Amino acid sequence: MDTTSLWQAVLGEIELGVSKGNYVTWFKNTRLLKVKDGCVQVGAPNIFIKQQLEKKFDDLIAETLRNNGVKYEKIEYRILPASSLHRRVEDEAIVLQNQQQANPKAGPGVSSRQGASHSSFTHSYRLGLNERYTFDNFIVGSGNELAYAACQAIAQSPGAKYNPLFLYGGVGIGKTHLIQAVGNSVVAKNQNVNIVYVSSEQFIQEFLDAIRYKKNTDFAGVYRSADVLIIDDIQFIAGKEKTQDEFFHTFNALHQANKQIIITSDRQPKDIPTLTDRLRSRFEWGMAIDMQAPDFETRCAIIQSKAGTHNLSLEPDLVDHLANYVQNNIRELEGVLNQLIAFCDMRGIVPTAEVAVALLGNAKARPKHLNAKQVVERTAKHFQLTVDELVGPKRDKEIVVPRQIAMYILRSELHLSFPKIARELGRKDHTTAIHSVEKIEKEKAFDNEVRIAIADIKERLYA
Ligand code: ADP
Ligand code: MG
Numbered sequence: 083m084d085t086t087s088l089w090q091a092v093l094g095e096i097e098l099g100v101s102k103g104n105y106v107t108w109f110k111n112t113r114l115l116k117v118k119d120g121c122v123q124v125g126a127p128n129i130f131i132k133q134q135l136e137k138k139f140d141d142l143i144a145e146t147l148r149n150n151g152v153k154y155e156k157i158e159y160r161i162l163p164a165s166s167l168h169r170r171v172e173d174e175a176i177v178l179q180n181q182q183q184a185n186p187k188a189g190p191g192v193s194s195r196q197g198a199s200h201s202s203f204t205h206s207y208r209l210g211l212n213e214r215y216t217f218d219n220f221i222v223g224s225g226n227e228l229a230y231a232a233c234q235a236i237a238q239s240p241g242a243k244y245n246p247l248f249l250y251g252g253v254g255i256g257k258t259h260l261i262q263a264v265g266n267s268v269v270a271k272n273q274n275v276n277i278v279y280v281s282s283e284q285f286i287q288e289f290l291d292a293i294r295y296k297k298n299t300d301f302a303g304v305y306r307s308a309d310v311l312i313i314d315d316i317q318f319i320a321g322k323e324k325t326q327d328e329f330f331h332t333f334n335a336l337h338q339a340n341k342q343i344i345i346t347s348d349r350q351p352k353d354i355p356t357l358t359d360r361l362r363s364r365f366e367w368g369m370a371i372d373m374q375a376p377d378f379e380t381r382c383a384i385i386q387s388k389a390g391t392h393n394l395s396l397e398p399d400l401v402d403h404l405a406n407y408v409q410n411n412i413r414e415l416e417g418v419l420n421q422l423i424a425f426c427d428m429r430g431i432v433p434t435a436e437v438a439v440a441l442l443g444n445a446k447a448r449p450k451h452l453n454a455k456q457v458v459e460r461t462a463k464h465f466q467l468t469v470d471e472l473v474g475p476k477r478d479k480e481i482v483v484p485r486q487i488a489m490y491i492l493r494s495e496l497h498l499s500f501p502k503i504a505r506e507l508g509r510k511d512h513t514t515a516i517h518s519v520e521k522i523e524k525e526k527a528f529d530n531e532v533r534i535a536i537a538d539i540k541e542r543l544y545a
């Protein structure tokens with residue numbers, strides 16, 4: 083059994099169910115060690131993560147394993163040996179050795195936790211771009227063509243146009259892929275260009291470490307010597323004032339020197355709560371592009387292309403089925419495809435539409451026309467409220483939580499904009515929608531009742 087593909091499918095699903103922060107912190111570096119004799123062994127990089135998985139996420143992992151067809155009696159959590167962690171780092175992130183030589187400041191000294199495997203992981207990942215993400219294997223279609231064109235232009239001559247480039251849009255639609263493709267393309271042309279790719283969570287963590295260990299100047303030096311600075315998922319910087327200040331100064335220094343800055347987010351700058359005004363206005367200086375989930379045809383092309391990397395050519399019926407099955411999230415689409423390929427691989431059969439239906443079922447298939455009204459009605463019904471109550475003025479807890487859950491589902495399933503979500507629930511102010519979605523995202527990770535309610539509502543919506 084191919085545990086890697088199976089775990090990839092499981093993680094893909096978990097990623098959709100927890101907040102990005104939780105996913106990156108607790109799940110990203112886990113592994114499936116074995117599935118044998120009724121026992122599933124999950125590896126975690128350190129004791130801290132192991133404990134959290136046991137305490138907080140055991141149910142979620144158990145449920146997701148079952149969803150992926152794994153039968154077992156117990157789950158055991160193990161700490162991964164440091165050597166396997168290192169291997170994974172090398173597998174995943176191509177460490178840009180040349181850059182390190184060209185820029186000695188960017189050496190391991192930046193992180194003060196030298197020696198710990200965690201520290202070296204952070205380090206390699208920050209300077210490393212995943213070489214899997216290129217322009218060549220990015221399928222251009224509706225929803226991403228503008229972003230693609232802007233990224234191409236930047237890769238041609240960084241810093242010349244669209245500075246900063248601010249890409250925003252829902253989860254799993256190719257933001258990270260595109261911005262990493264810019265980095266990879268620039269490096270391919272000129273090994274001496276200093277690219278710094280970092281998620282905003284890593285940026286925050288390193289900044290805090292730098293203060294804690296009084297290495298502030300090293301930290302600033304690394305970021306300010308970038309020729310191209312790529313910051314992924316900037317929304318997590320919300321509320322972190324000191325980090326925002328630091329980033330503001332980095333931004334100015336680079337921008338003044340005509341260095342390229344690329345930023346992504348799940349929403350536009352004006353919808354990131356507690357973003358300082360001066361940073362917001364900086365983000366709005368250049369070009370902001372809204373990326374949308376690709377349409378049916380583009381999804382079909384993506385499926386064919388991904389299957390191609392497994393040396394498979396899929397029959398058209400199967401491609402159609404998959405493209406309908408997952409509509410909004412390419413990461414999820416990839417997960418489903420990998421799950422299917424692993425399933426067929428193990429049995430030595432050819433993937434067909436019938437096999438896909440048998441494995442994935444039709445029931446879960448997304449109806450094409452799920453709309454906001456259905457979500458609101460279904461949520462009201464689940465909580466035994468009337469729609470009027472749900473969208474009405476009352477602020478009792480019994481109504482507020484269901485209302486927030488409805489907002490969350492509108493965001494996660496239909497990818498509506500926050501102003502639209504607010505309107506659907508009878509709210510004038512769209513920041514209410516932002517806070518509600520965030521609150522439920524967090525609560526989902528530890529509140530079983532919330533998670534079950536969401537799963538139940540979704541199940542019925544898609545039944
Ligand atoms: P985001 O950063 O927007 O959440 P990612 O860039 O991580 O999304 O994309 C999720 C997955 O989907 C990645 O594996 C990526 O390669 C793939 N993907 C997304 N859009 C495309 C596309 N247009 N062509 C090929 N692969 C894509
Ligand atoms: Mg991303």
